[in-house]
Amino acid sequence: MNYLAQNLEALRKRYPALAENTQENSGGLLTIVPSREGSPSAAHEGRWVHSGYDPRQEAQGWAKAQLREWKASELGVVLGVGLLYHVEALVALKPQGVMLAVVVPNVAELKDAVSTRPMAAWIHRVEWLWGTPAAMAEELAARSEPLRFMTYGPAARLQADAHRDLEAGLRRMVSAKQTGRLHVAVVGPIYGGSLPIAHHTVAALESLGHRVSWLDQSPHRISYETFGVYHEPRHRLTMQSRFADVLSLGVVTHLAEDPPDLVLALAQAPMNLAVLEHLRKKKFLTAMWFVENHRHLTYWQQLAGGYDYWFVIQEGSCFESLKRAGARHVSYLPMAAEPNLHRPIVLTAADQDEYGADVSFVGAGYANRRTVLPRWLSNDWSFKLWGNEWEGAEGFTSVLQRGGDRIDTETCIKVFNATSINLNLHSYAGDGLDPEADFVNPRTFELAACGAFQLVDERSLMPDLFAADELVRFTAVAEVPLLIRAWLDDVPGRRAIAEAARRRVFAQHTYQHRMKELLTTIGVHQPDRIGAIMRGDRNAGALTQRENTPPELAALLRRFPSDQRVELKEVAAQIKTKGADRELAREELLVLMLDSYRVETRDLV
Amino acid sequence: MGRMPRTLIIQLARLGDLLQSLPAIAQLHARQPETQFDLLCPSHLTDVGRLLPGIEKVRPWDGAAWQRRAMDAQQNLRAEHLVEVDTTLMALAPDRYDYAYVLNQHPRALLAASLLAREVKGPFLYGPLSEVLTPWASYIRDVAQRRLGRRVHLADAFCGLCGVSPPGSVVMLDPPTVRLPEDLEPIGKHAAPWIALIVGAGETERFVPTGVWRRLMTLLLSCMPQSRIVLVGTERERAAEIQAPLPSSALGRIWDTTGRTSLSQLAAVLARCHRVVGSDTGPLHLAAALGRPVIGWYFARARVHETGPYGFHHVVWQAEDMMGEIWPVDETIAAMCEQGHHAPVGWSVWTSHCDAWGAYYALAGQSAVPPPEREALWHELETALS
Numbered sequence: 001m002n003y004l005a006q007n008l009e010a011l012r013k014r015y016p017a018l019a020e021n022t023q024e025n026s027g028g029l030l031t032i033v034p035s036r037e038g039s040p041s042a043a044h045e046g047r048w049v050h051s052g053y054d055p056r057q058e059a060q061g062w063a064k065a066q067l068r069e070w071k072a073s074e075l076g077v078v079l080g081v082g083l084l085y086h087v088e089a090l091v092a093l094k095p096q097g098v099m100l101a102v103v104v105p106n107v108a109e110l111k112d113a114v115s116t117r118p119m120a121a122w123i124h125r126v127e128w129l130w131g132t133p134a135a136m137a138e139e140l141a142a143r144s145e146p147l148r149f150m151t152y153g154p155a156a157r158l159q160a161d162a163h164r165d166l167e168a169g170l171r172r173m174v175s176a177k178q179t180g181r182l183h184v185a186v187v188g189p190i191y192g193g194s195l196p197i198a199h200h201t202v203a204a205l206e207s208l209g210h211r212v213s214w215l216d217q218s219p220h221r222i223s224y225e226t227f228g229v230y231h232e233p234r235h236r237l238t239m240q241s242r243f244a245d246v247l248s249l250g251v252v253t254h255l256a257e258d259p260p261d262l263v264l265a266l267a268q269a270p271m272n273l274a275v276l277e278h279l280r281k282k283k284f285l286t287a288m289w290f291v292e293n294h295r296h297l298t299y300w301q302q303l304a305g306g307y308d309y310w311f312v313i314q315e316g317s318c319f320e321s322l323k324r325a326g327a328r329h330v331s332y333l334p335m336a337a338e339p340n341l342h343r344p345i346v347l348t349a350a351d352q353d354e355y356g357a358d359v360s361f362v363g364a365g366y367a368n369r370r371t372v373l374p375r376w377l378s379n380d381w382s383f384k385l386w387g388n389e390w391e392g393a394e395g396f397t398s399v400l401q402r403g404g405d406r407i408d409t410e411t412c413i414k415v416f417n418a419t420s421i422n423l424n425l426h427s428y429a430g431d432g433l434d435p436e437a438d439f440v441n442p443r444t445f446e447l448a449a450c451g452a453f454q455l456v457d458e459r460s461l462m463p464d465l466f467a468a469d470e471l472v473r474f475t476a477v478a479e480v481p482l483l484i485r486a487w488l489d490d491v492p493g494r495r496a497i498a499e500a501a502r503r504r505v506f507a508q509h510t511y512q513h514r515m516k517e518l519l520t521t522i523g524v525h526q527p528d529r530i531g532a533i534m535r536g537d538r539n540a541g542a543l544t545q546r547e548n549t550p551p552e553l554a555a556l557l558r559r560f561p562s563d564q565r566v567e568l569k570e571v572a573a574q575i576k577t578k579g580a581d582r583e584l585a586r587e588e589l590l591v592l593m594l595d596s597y598r599v600e601t602r603d604l605v
Numbered sequence: 606m607g608r609m610p611r612t613l614i615i616q617l618a619r620l621g622d623l624l625q626s627l628p629a630i631a632q633l634h635a636r637q638p639e640t641q642f643d644l645l646c647p648s649h650l651t652d653v654g655r656l657l658p659g660i661e662k663v664r665p666w667d668g669a670a671w672q673r674r675a676m677d678a679q680q681n682l683r684a685e686h687l688v689e690v691d692t693t694l695m696a697l698a699p700d701r702y703d704y705a706y707v708l709n710q711h712p713r714a715l716l717a718a719s720l721l722a723r724e725v726k727g728p729f730l731y732g733p734l735s736e737v738l739t740p741w742a743s744y745i746r747d748v749a750q751r752r753l754g755r756r757v758h759l760a761d762a763f764c765g766l767c768g769v770s771p772p773g774s775v776v777m778l779d780p781p782t783v784r785l786p787e788d789l790e791p792i793g794k795h796a797a798p799w800i801a802l803i804v805g806a807g808e809t810e811r812f813v814p815t816g817v818w819r820r821l822m823t824l825l826l827s828c829m830p831q832s833r834i835v836l837v838g839t840e841r842e843r844a845a846e847i848q849a850p851l852p853s854s855a856l857g858r859i860w861d862t863t864g865r866t867s868l869s870q871l872a873a874v875l876a877r878c879h880r881v882v883g884s885d886t887g888p889l890h891l892a893a894a895l896g897r898p899v900i901g902w903y904f905a906r907a908r909v910h911e912t913g914p915y916g917f918h919h920v921v922w923q924a925e926d927m928m929g930e931i932w933p934v935d936e937t938i939a940a941m942c943e944q945g946h947h948a949p950v951g952w953s954v955w956t957s958h959c960d961a962w963g964a965y966y967a968l969a970g971q972s973a974v975p976p977p978e979r980e981a982l983w984h985e986l987e988t989a990l991s
Contacts, residue, residue, distance in 0.1 A: 283676065528681070529681075532681065538681065543682070543683075546683070546684065548683075548684045548685070549683075549684045550684050550687070550688075553684055553687060566682070567679060567681075567682060568675070568678050568679045568682045569679070571682060575734075576734055579734075581731045581732065581735065582732075583732070584719065584732070584733070584734070586691070586720065587687055589716050589719050589720050589733070590687050590690050590691060590694075590720070591682075591687070592712070592716050592733065592734075593671070593690065593713055593716045593717070593720070594671070594674060594675045594678050594679075594686065594690060595675070596675075596711075596712055596713040596716065597668075597671045597672045597674070597675035597713070598675040598676075598678070598679045600672060600675075
């Protein structure tokens with residue numbers, strides 16, 4: 001039977017251009033294969049797009065699972081086309097009036113679908129989004145309803161790039177419109193490289209207008225290190241691990257007393273799996289920004305299933321490994337700079353003298369740096385080496401500053417500003433350059449934000465972050481002396497490159513950008529929770545204007561500024577401030593009653 | 606002909622508090638015989654609420670459902686939430702009551718009263734947001750939080766809170782007519798003394814060590830050869846742990862009901878026993894209200910003068926200064942064998958009495974002299990009220 005004509009006829013009524021495009025497309029993306037039960041199934045490059053046994057039954061199961069989360073007020077957006085069994089199942093199951101849209105990045109796939117199966121009965125009951133990812137993102141961003149994305153994995157896999165671009169575009173557009181204020185609890189590490197990043201994260205969230213509870217674990221460092229005196233490693237690890245468990249409980253206690261919308265942990269935060277599971281049971285939303293190389297530090301394996309959202313600085317195998325270990329949502333979130341801190345500064349002559357050099361390197365003495373850096377010393381330029389853990393490294397005596405002491409951030413910034421060419425070599429435990437060079441380190445962004453010129457080793461993720469005319473990269477150790485020689489004399493060239501890099505940081509790579517991205521990503525996945533708050537749906541003005549808000553509640557809400565986020569506890573507090581000796585309206589009593597139970601719902605400890 | 610006035614009594618606390626509300630309910634009923642008195646209590650206590658004399662209807666308060674609603678509303682307050690809770694309240698009590706008497710100090714009891722009744726008599730002078738306690742409420746708070754009792758029993762203080770005097774006699778519950786599991790039917794039907802042991806407690810700090818229970822049971826079975834022991838409570842594992850190492854001679858003399866009975870069935874079991882021993886005040890109050898002589902071991906925060914079993918002939922060992930693992934085991938056996946009341950080191954022993962000013966406890970073995978501060982407090986607080 002020729003389904004194509006019937007299906008396109010039904011589609012044409014609302015989507016004539018899409019019907020036309022589909023008709024003209026030759027299709028052929030999918031390989032149509034009969035399933036065991038007789039209905040057509042499909043494969044792509046040898047992998048099933050629908051069940052080879054019973055595609056309808058499989059689709060039913062998927063659709064039922066989606067309905068558990070999908071709220072009537074949300075626009076459901078399906079990612080993944082295939083033969084559209086799953087969309088048909090959703091259309092059949094969804095309540096009347098609930099809206100559903102399907103993203104079609106490639107019309108060839110739709111052509112295969114409409115040529116293979118009858119769809120005329122329901123095809124007009126779905127909204128079809130097609131075109132470039134940017135166009136589809138714009139269309140979705142213009143919608144007033146919250147969006148609920150529903151991914152049919154086997155088919156979505158075919159268009160993964162388009163979906164990623166669509167989501168990125170959507171995040172950008174959505175984040176520009178966000179007005180709501182979240183309460184985020186940031187849990188930092190006891191010490192280490194992620195501690196300053198935690199500080200920057202807190203500052204960025206605050207500057208975006210969110211309320212931040214900073215759960216600083218660094219005051220516990222002295223106690224933690226006290227346990228390091230035990231000679232037996234097992235004893236030391238046991239004590240430190242138990243201590244971290246206590247800190248974990250401390251975090252829970254804080255969360256119980258002041259529950260946030262989101263718990264954001266930075267790498268090395270003392271949060272164990274039991275605590276994370278406990279938090280999930282109590283409906284806390286958790287996220288981890290894992291600002292580590294997942295190949296070197298592998299504790300994520302124990303925690304993968306504990307956090308609701310993972311943000312990582314690597315892609316590819318990092319995503320796959322985390323998902324295999326149980327992570328539900330993994331997103332890429334590269335490092336960044338804090339422009340209020342990492343900035344160009346005017347140095348005194350004395351500072352210039354102390355911190356300046358033709359070439360500098362700031363960093364710890366990792367194995368690869370010990371072998372590579374000597375090859376970049378020369379009598380043709382002055383060289384200063386700053387940082388710690390250089391003990392036993394021969395050949396650096398004359399260039400190592402301050403006897404190899406750790407230097408603070410302000411000193412780093414002076415060095416960056418005072419140096420003509422800053423070398424930025426990503427750490428690696430072997431010799432030479434990192435053979436799995438993917439993520440971009442914080443130093444790259446910090447140097448750029450300072451307006452400092454740098455030579456940095458090439459990373460696979462670098463091109464998405466900086467263009468070739470914004471950063472000078474090298475791919476071999478031997479290239480560096482040549483680059484130094486070339487750029488040392490080219491002051492205007494260095495300045496142009498450094499300024500371009502700085503502009504790029506300001507435009508896209510600050511911690512503010514990262515936090516916006518992080519919150520928007522979670523908001524897109526949680527349209528009725530984080531998403532709703534960020535859209536401002538929980539602000540007094542929006543709540544007052546809801547159609548079904550009774551006048552009594554509206555009167556309560558009008559006591560708040562219209563852009564203030566209002567929750568049960570705020571309304572209750574407002575009622576209480578009006579004085580104890582007056583008669584309360586029924587709605588006020590109801591609010592107070594709910595609030596009296598609210599304080600018990602987060603009884604965590 | 607006018608409509609019968611309707612009054613709601615609100616007691617949202619635990620089993621013990623509900624049973625200690627009995628004198629107040631009886632007195633209110635006696636003073637206002639034309640009024641219909643209903644009770645609002647936690648839904649899991651409605652079986653007991655229905656046993657209370659003078660109560661017409663029992664309204665269940667489903668705290669868990671309220672908690673679910675609060676969780677849903679806490680971050681996304683919508684009109685639907687208020688509509689839903691209003692509907693729930695309307696279903697609970699379609700017509701507002703004329704009066705509500707509130708016997709808890711938790712704000713939600715006051716809020717419930719304000720929502721369900723036109724006029725509220727409660728622990729706060731100026732409504733649910735007030736922090737100014739009435740004199741009797743202030744006394745109850747001192748008892749509960751600071752252990753500053755002045756020998757007025759909590760049940761009588763509830764009378765004061767409701768503006769009535771103590772009944773001067775003991776108000777009893779009728780045992781419920783409820784079927785027991787078949788294997789528990791024989792309880793209390795032989796001539797032997799049946800002793801109920803309440804082996805658990807609502808709070809772990811009131812747990813008596815299992816070894817102590819075991820010793821008590823062994824001695825009891827030995828000293829009273831005809832006796833039978835009934836283990837009651839919800840802690841089935843604890844009961845199993847107590848029984849596991851007992852000698853085979855104990856077989857057939859121990860009836861384990863733990864974890865198997867509803868509250869009505871628990872009441873029926875207790876009513877069939879000749880004595881009830883324990884540290885969990887809720888079931889002890891239930892046994893006392895059913896007219897069973899009670900032996901209480903009061904320690905942790907339990908205080909005999911304010912929360913001892915209400916009525917006559919109850920015995921309470923009160924921990925004064927607990928010295929290690931000394932428990933009044935031998936003394937309890939001696940008391941049950943009519944060999945007098947003695948107190949081990951760190952404990953005192955008291956017997957219960959009752960007069961026009963309510964219940965009081967006097968040191969066992971001494972003449973029952975009513976404590977003068979009790980009457981003085983009644984005069985003082987009645988003056989304050991007027």
